[in-house]
Amino acid sequence: MTRKLRESMAPVALLVLTAVIFLAGCTTKKDVILATTTSTQDSGLLDVLIPLFEKKTGYRVKTVAVGTGQALAMGERGEADVLLVHAPEAELKVVKSGAAVNRQLVMHNDFIICGPEKDPAGIRGISSAPLAFEKIAKAGALFISRGDDSGTHKKELEIWKEAGITPGGPWYQESGTGMGQTLNIASEKGGYVLTDRATYLALKKNLNLVILVQSDRTGKHSPDKSLLNIYHVMQVNPEKFPKVNTKGAKAFVDFMVSPETQKIIGEFGVDKFGEPLFVPDAGKPEF
Amino acid sequence: MYVCPYARGLPTRVNTCNAATLSYRGGLVDLVYTGLIKAIRLIVARDPEILEITFLTLRVSGLATLISLAIGIPLGLYLAVAQFRFRKVVVGAVNTGMGLPPTVAGLWVSILLWRNGPLGSLGLMYTPTAMVIAQAVIASPIVTGFTMASVQQLNPKLRLQIMALGASPVQFWWLIIKECRFGLLAAVMAGLGSVISEVGASMAVGGNVRHYTRVLTTAIVMEISKGNFDVAIALSFILMALSYGITFILTVVQQSRRRL
Numbered sequence: 001m002t003r004k005l006r007e008s009m010a011p012v013a014l015l016v017l018t019a020v021i022f023l024a025g026c027t028t029k030k031d032v033i034l035a036t037t038t039s040t041q042d043s044g045l046l047d048v049l050i051p052l053f054e055k056k057t058g059y060r061v062k063t064v065a066v067g068t069g070q071a072l073a074m075g076e077r078g079e080a081d082v083l084l085v086h087a088p089e090a091e092l093k094v095v096k097s098g099a100a101v102n103r104q105l106v107m108h109n110d111f112i113i114c115g116p117e118k119d120p121a122g123i124r125g126i127s128s129a130p131l132a133f134e135k136i137a138k139a140g141a142l143f144i145s146r147g148d149d150s151g152t153h154k155k156e157l158e159i160w161k162e163a164g165i166t167p168g169g170p171w172y173q174e175s176g177t178g179m180g181q182t183l184n185i186a187s188e189k190g191g192y193v194l195t196d197r198a199t200y201l202a203l204k205k206n207l208n209l210v211i212l213v214q215s216d217r218t219g220k221h222s223p224d225k226s227l228l229n230i231y232h233v234m235q236v237n238p239e240k241f242p243k244v245n246t247k248g249a250k251a252f253v254d255f256m257v258s259p260e261t262q263k264i265i266g267e268f269g270v271d272k273f274g275e276p277l278f279v280p281d282a283g284k285p286e287f
Numbered sequence: 288m289y290v291c292p293y294a295r296g297l298p299t300r301v302n303t304c305n306a307a308t309l310s311y312r313g314g315l316v317d318l319v320y321t322g323l324i325k326a327i328r329l330i331v332a333r334d335p336e337i338l339e340i341t342f343l344t345l346r347v348s349g350l351a352t353l354i355s356l357a358i359g360i361p362l363g364l365y366l367a368v369a370q371f372r373f374r375k376v377v378v379g380a381v382n383t384g385m386g387l388p389p390t391v392a393g394l395w396v397s398i399l400l401w402r403n404g405p406l407g408s409l410g411l412m413y414t415p416t417a418m419v420i421a422q423a424v425i426a427s428p429i430v431t432g433f434t435m436a437s438v439q440q441l442n443p444k445l446r447l448q449i450m451a452l453g454a455s456p457v458q459f460w461w462l463i464i465k466e467c468r469f470g471l472l473a474a475v476m477a478g479l480g481s482v483i484s485e486v487g488a489s490m491a492v493g494g495n496v497r498h499y500t501r502v503l504t505t506a507i508v509m510e511i512s513k514g515n516f517d518v519a520i521a522l523s524f525i526l527m528a529l530s531y532g533i534t535f536i537l538t539v540v541q542q543s544r545r546r547l
Contacts, residue, residue, distance in 0.1 A: 033413060042513050050497070062413045064494040065509075079401050079412070180512035203514035243402045 032248035033062045035071035035080035037151055038178040040231075043198040043277055045268055052264070053255045059248045067178070069149030075100050075234075078241025082249040084256070086151035086196075086231045088287075089158075095234065099241075103234035105286060106256050107265050107278040111155055111227045113213035114183070114200060115141075115192040123192075124212045129226050130163035132213045137163070140171045142191035146182050147174025151229070156194045159226055183207055196229045198277035201269065230287055231278075233257070257282035322520025329521055336498075341525060344502040347415050348483040351422030355478050358427045360471065363434025364460065368446065381435070384428025389421075393491030396421040400492060413494040418502070421488035426478035433477055437470020438463060472541040476534055483530055503529070 040046050041063065050061050064071075064080065068087045074080040076099045083100060085091060094100045113123065113132055121139035123132040136143055145167070146153035160167050173191070175182040179199040186193035187207040200211070215227045233256045238246040255261055262280035269277035329337045366378055398404055400412045400420075411417045441463070449462050464471065486504035493500035495509055503526040510519035 038512065041509070044513070047497075060499070062494060062496040062499065064413065064496070077401070078403055178512045180514055184511075184514075206514045206516065241403070243407070 029245055029248070030058065030060050031062055032059045032082060032245055032252055033064065033080045034082050034084060034252065035064050035066065035074040036084040037068045037071060037086055038065050038180070039086070039152075039196050039199045040084060041065035042178065042180045043202045043269070045198070045265070045278065048264060048268060049256075049261065052261075053252060056255070057248075057251050059251060061252070067146070067148045067150030068154065069151075075236045078236055078244060080236055081245045082233065082235055082252045084231060084233045086229055087154045088230055088232065090151075090154060091232055091234065098239075099237055100234040101237045102250065102253055103232050104253055104257050105281050105284060106231045106233050107262075107280050107282075108228055108230045108287070109197045109278045110215050111152070111194055111229050112197050112200060112211050113192060113194055114186065114207075114209040115212050116190040116208065117210050119212055121192065126213050127215075129159045129194075129213060133159050133163045134165060136192050137165050137167065137171075140169070142189055143167070143172050144182055144186040144189065144191040144193045145172065145174045146179065147176045148178075150179070152179060152194060152196060155226075155229070159194070162226060183209065198269070201273045201275075201277060204273075225287065228287055230281075318516055319520060321517045323524055325517050326521035326524035330525065337522075337525070339498065340501050340503055340506055340522075341529065343415065343500070344483065344504075344526070344529070347418045347489075347502060348422060348479060351419045351482050352426055352475065352479045354419065354423040355426035355430045355482075356475065358423070359430025359474065359478070360434050360464075362427075363431040363474070364438055364463065366431070367435045367438035378435070381428050381431050385432045387425055387428060388487065389425055389485035389489075390487030390491065392421050392424045393488030396424060396488065396492050412492065413496055413500060415493070415500055417492040418489050418500060421492045422482035422485065425485060425488060426482050429481050430474045430478045433470060433474030434467075437467040437474070440470065441466055469541060472537055476537050479533060479537075480530065483526070483533075 034050075036046070042065075046063055046065075050063060054060060064074070066074075068085040068090070071080070071083055071085050072087070072090055072094050075083045076094055076097065078099070083091075084106070091100070091103060095103050111129075113129065115121075115123070121132075121136045121141040123135050126132045126135070145156055173189075175185050177185075179195055180203055182193060183195055183200065183203055184206070185191070187209050190208075192212075193209070197214075200207075200209070213227075233253050235246070235249040235253055236244045238244045238249075259282075262282050265278050266276055266280045269275065362381075366374070366381065396417065397412070399406050400409070400417050401407055402410075402412060411420070445466065446463075449459055454462065484504065486508055489495075489500070489502055490505050490508065493502070493505065495501050495505040501509075503522055507519050507522045507526070510516075510522065
């Protein structure tokens with residue numbers, strides 16, 4: 001009986017296998033895998049740029065929006081073709097290791113520290129981020145960290161380091177999720193949070209959070225460099241990872257720094273928020 | 288600043304909130320209502336993107352369920368009647384697999400399918416096929432478990448009787464399947480229900496790529512993180528309606544010739 005059964009299962013297994021292989025036939029070199037940070041997707045910028053790129057070049061972009069840490073890790077393993085991320089120091093490490101090439105400055109916006117209207121730690125209007133963090137820590141006021149190795153999380157840890165504080169204790173909570181979700185949590189719990197301006201503006205309508213600390217918006221460069229949020233695009237090195245779609249990745253890098261795209265980036269968000277979410281920087285010197 | 292009137296006097300909710308928290312400045316009732324209206328509008332207007340996402344959801348989860356039936360029913364039947372030394376070990380593994388977290392399935396399938404992984408040359412990562420595979424992994428133990436349980440519920444004498452009447456193996460299995468069709472349809476529903484509602488595996492191996500691997504659940508997660516709660520609620524209504532519709536049809540089939 002068991003042998004009969006085994007025999008009768010063989011065609012089923014075969015069927016499953018054929019189905020899988022048949023379905024597998026639909027990937028081509030036309031696909032470009034873009035590993036990027038959640039802020040570019042959550043702010044809606046990619047919804048504008050990606051269709052334009054696809055129409056222009058005929059490539060199909062597979063956008064995988066994860067934290068910058070994961071996006072860089074995907075690049076380091078050769079699992080993506082092109083990266084659009086915002087953690088300059090970590091990026092340089094990846095470039096140095098030889099996993100990424102052709103790194104180009106794309107745009108920046110800034111980080112802001114948000115919190116509840118009543119501001120229990122009294123940080124409103126402080127111009128230095130480390131100082132504000134110090135006050136939050138001293139007051140033991142609730143702070144919600146991304147805790148996910150994203151670009152924003154890396155930036156937050158940098159600021160703590162600058163302030164000379166190792167955050168911990170019941171007032172310091174890690175959400176382990178994306179920026180949008182973290183803002184929601186901070187809003188519900190009445191905590192402080194470090195966020196990029198773009199995601200905050202995009203989600204503002206649902207949040208009980210106000211901007212408490214930000215860099216000077218009038219000057220071209222902020223006085224506190226620690227609050228800059230800088231985005232770079234780079235190709236995953238095809239010499240290290242032969243399976244990478246080099247042409248597609250190069251086309252995407254070229255597209256991101258082209259004058260036309262830069263103009264769209266500079267105007268993105270004006271209609272919805274009354275101010276642009278990103279400042280285009282292609283061709284400018286590094287910060 | 289507008290403060291949600293429904294949230295006033297509810298400080299405990301604020302303290303116990305988790306990652307899935309919704310904070311919305313408008314009234315909560317308004318929000319759900321807007322979501323429902325939006326869902327109806329999106330369906331009536333045949334919004335192409337919503338249709339695309341819905342059909343992909345059906346295609347991926349439907350195919351995954353079919354594969355899990357092809358694997359799970361024979362395996363469940365076999366495990367129900369077979370006797371071998373490590374049967375309990377295998378059955379225990381199947382029962383554990385019934386609770387396999389989708390994220391875990393997604394992680395394992397990702398490791399297999401990565402470009403530089405063992406099956407990387409197939410180029411399946413971030414494709415609907417990858418999602419079908421991951422979902423089939425999730426649903427197969429569930430179908431197997433349900434099948435096994437429903438066969439084992441039959442009167443053990445029935446087996447002997449069928450065999451004594453000189454049934455061929457095909458006739459034997461056919462009779463067994465007919466006898467436990469309630470349980471088998473329950474297996475179909477449980478399998479489909481588990482994959483149509485999962486998000487962890489689809490996100491991990493599909494990547495929520497627009498126009499390509501975005502399904503209802505991953506779209507809901509994304510819309511929540513974008514702060515578009517009304518759209519997220521609209522999508523959740525569509526998902527629930529879809530899920531109910533399919534289950535209802537299966538239930539009708541299951542209950543149609545109910546003899547008891």
